Amino acid sequence: MKNLFMTSWFPLVFSVLLLLEGLSTALRTTTRLPVLMVYPPLTIAFIAARFLVAVQQFSAGWMVMSGRPPGPPIARWALAESAVLVTFELGFGFAPTNLFPAYRWWAVGWYWAYALTGLFALRPERRL
Numbered sequence: 001m002k003n004l005f006m007t008s009w010f011p012l013v014f015s016v017l018l019l020l021e022g023l024s025t026a027l028r029t030t031t032r033l034p035v036l037m038v039y040p041p042l043t044i045a046f047i048a049a050r051f052l053v054a055v056q057q058f059s060a061g062w063m064v065m066s067g068r069p070p071g072p073p074i075a076r077w078a079l080a081e082s083a084v085l086v087t088f089e090l091g092f093g094f095a096p097t098n099l100f101p102a103y104r105w106w107a108v109g110w111y112w113a114y115a116l117t118g119l120f121a122l123r124p125e126r127r128l
Contacts, residue, residue: 010121011072015064017118018075021082022058025050032096039096046088046095053081064122072122079122083115 029051036044057078063071089095091108099107 011064014075014118014121015061015071017114018057018061018078019065022054022056022061025054026058029054043095046085050085050089050095053078053085057082072124075122076119079115079118083112086111 029047032047036047039047056074060071060075060078064075065071087108090097090099090104090111093101093104097104
């Protein structure tokens with residue numbers, strides 16, 4: 001029963017979450033485009049990196065959902081990259097956010113928990 005749970009339901013949930021995260025990040029990035037010139041170069045670099053990771057998340061979620069073999073490894077990379085970016089963007093404040101400063105590291109911790117759970121759920125099956 002455990003094998004059925006981990007192979008059919010759990011990756012599907014993370015593929016939907018990756019799709020939603022990629023789409024919401026792309027929407028948030030496009031709303032920042034008109035005021036992009038007021039940000040310093042480092043912040044613009046983080047916004048661009050976040051957009052590239054969002055495209056990767058959307059693509060990986062779509063591949064996992066459709067059952068394509070490169071989907072889970074790409075999704076694992078996208079989750080790891082996104083967790084590192086969240087650490088710098090939210091935790092260290094390198095990118096604009098509307099999150100209250102006292103909750104930044106809590107949000108980073110919860111995102112890392114989500115990413116590590118996704119890495120575990122999308123891991124390759126080991127056959128003996």
